[in-house]
Amino acid sequence: MKPIKLPEPPSSTPMGVPDIFEGGVYGVIRRALVIGNGFPASENQSIGLVRALGLSEKQTLYRVTRPRGGVNEWLHWLPVSLHKKLDYILRQIYGYTQILLVGRGKKLVSLHTENGGSTGLSSILEADVKKIVAMARETFEKDGPLLVVASGRDTVSVASDIKRLASDNVFVVQIQHPRIHLNRFDMVITPHHDYYPLTPHAQEQVPVFLRRWITPREPPDRHVVLTVGAPHQVDSAALRNAASAWHDEFAPLPKPLLVVNIGGPTRRCRYGVDLAKQLIASLDNALLSCGTVRISFSRRTPEKVSNIILKELGNHPKIYVCDGEEPNPHMGHLAWADAFVITADSVSMLSVACSTGKPVYVIGAERCTWKFVEFHKSLREERGLVRPFTGLEDMSESWSYPPLNDATEAANRVHQALAERGWRLRP
Known part of the structure; x- marks a missing residue:
C-alpha cells in the first residue's frame, strides 16, 4: 500500500x-x-x-x-437590518399565515424567520x-x-x-x-x-x-x-484523524486515487455543460494512470452538469460518483487522495486541497475573469501549488510543495x- x-x-x-x-x-x-x-x-x-x-x-x-421565502429571495441585495424591517412591514400587511407567491416555478412558499429556519x-x-x-x-x-x-x-x-x-x-x-x-x-x-x-x-x-x-x-x-x-479548518491533525477514520473504506482502493471536486458556476467563473464535457474527455485520458477516481459535487453544482457526468462516467469500473446520501467523505478524500482535480470556481475548495501538499490540478481557470484571474495566477505561477488539468498527466508521478496554511x-x-x-x- x-x-x-x-x-x-x-x-x-x-x-x-x-x-x-x-x-x-x-x-x-x-x-x-x-x-x-x-x-x-x-x-x-x-x-x-x-x-x-x-x-x-x-x-x-x-x-x-435574513428572512427567507417568498419575496425575500429577491431582497438579498439590501442591508440585513433594512431587509428585516421591510420583511416585518410585509408581514403586517399580509399576516403571518399569508402565503406569498414565488415566481420560480410558481411555487407557494411560506415565510420563515427562525434563525436557521429550514436548515435545522x-x-x-x-x-x-x-x-x-x-x-x-x-x-x-x-x-x-x-x-x-x-x-x-x-x-x-x-x-x-x-x-x-x-x-x-x-x-x-x-x-x-x-x-x-x-x-x-x-x-x-x-x-x-x-x-x-x-x-x-x-x-x-x-x-x-x-x-x-x-x-x-x-x-x-x-x-x-x-x-x-x-x-x-483542515490542518495536519485533522488529516491524520481522517486518515484513521476512513482507513477501512479507502485503504483497499487501487492506487493512485484521484479525487475530483466539482463546484458550480459563479459570476466570475461562468461555465455549464461545456466544462463537464471537457472534464469527461480529460478524465478519459487520465484514467490510464489512475487506480481509482472518486467524483463529488458541491451544493452549487448545476443538475445539468452532474447529470451528464453521471451518464458518461457513472458506470465506469474505476470511477465512483458520490451521491450525497452516504456520510460526507470529504475529509477522507483529503487524507487518502494521491491527487486532486478541482473546478476553478471555488477559492475554498482549492485552498483546502492545497493545504495537503499533494498535486492539485485545476480545470476551467480559463473561464474565470476579474480577481479570480489573479487568484489562479498566484496559485499557479507565484506559489507553484496547482497545475492545469489537461488529461495528459501521469497520475502515478507525484509532485509536492509547501502546504498552503493561511x-x-x-x-x-x-x-x-x-x-x-x-x-x-x-x-
Whole structure:
C-alpha cells in the first residue's frame, strides 16, 4: 500500500508578551465568538482561524440571518437590518399565515424567520449586537477580553458595531474585505486578490465613471492581513484523524486515487455543460494512470452538469460518483487522495486541497475573469501549488510543495496584534 503523505504540523509557538505577564487577568483572551452568515464556505473561515488559535473548545457560534421565502429571495441585495424591517412591514400587511407567491416555478412558499429556519439550526444564537456587547462588558473582569471573528458581507455591520460599542472589551477580526473603512475592525483578513481592482490591468477594465464605486479603493493598511486563499479548518491533525477514520473504506482502493471536486458556476467563473464535457474527455485520458477516481459535487453544482457526468462516467469500473446520501467523505478524500482535480470556481475548495501538499490540478481557470484571474495566477505561477488539468498527466508521478496554511499564518498575525495591544491569547 502506498503510504499517505501528510504535512507536518507547523510551529505554533505563540507570539505575545513575555510569560511573566501570563498571570494577568484583564489581558488574556480565553474564549471566542464566531459570527456567521449561514453559508458553510464563509463560516468555515472563521472557525478555521479560531481552531488555529487553539480556541475551538471555547467558541460560541452566533449567526446573522435574513428572512427567507417568498419575496425575500429577491431582497438579498439590501442591508440585513433594512431587509428585516421591510420583511416585518410585509408581514403586517399580509399576516403571518399569508402565503406569498414565488415566481420560480410558481411555487407557494411560506415565510420563515427562525434563525436557521429550514436548515435545522434554530439552536444557533441570533447575532444581537446589544446582547453581545452587554455580555462582553459584564464578563470582562471575570473572563477577560472576547475574541470576535466574523466572515461574510452580512456580518460586517454587526462586527463593526460590536467593535464601536465595546472596543475596550473585544478584539474584532473581520474575514473577507468589508468594503467599508478598515478602522472599524481590529484586524481584517482577506485574500490578496481582493485588491485586484487597484491593479492597472483591472483599472483598464472599468470605465472611468465607475471606478469610484469599485472597492477597495485604497491599498491595504496596517489593519489588513493578506492571504493567498481562504482560511479553513483542515490542518495536519485533522488529516491524520481522517486518515484513521476512513482507513477501512479507502485503504483497499487501487492506487493512485484521484479525487475530483466539482463546484458550480459563479459570476466570475461562468461555465455549464461545456466544462463537464471537457472534464469527461480529460478524465478519459487520465484514467490510464489512475487506480481509482472518486467524483463529488458541491451544493452549487448545476443538475445539468452532474447529470451528464453521471451518464458518461457513472458506470465506469474505476470511477465512483458520490451521491450525497452516504456520510460526507470529504475529509477522507483529503487524507487518502494521491491527487486532486478541482473546478476553478471555488477559492475554498482549492485552498483546502492545497493545504495537503499533494498535486492539485485545476480545470476551467480559463473561464474565470476579474480577481479570480489573479487568484489562479498566484496559485499557479507565484506559489507553484496547482497545475492545469489537461488529461495528459501521469497520475502515478507525484509532485509536492509547501502546504498552503493561511489560517496558521493569520493566527500568528493575531498573536502579534494582541501583543501590541498588551493582550495575549491563552488556549
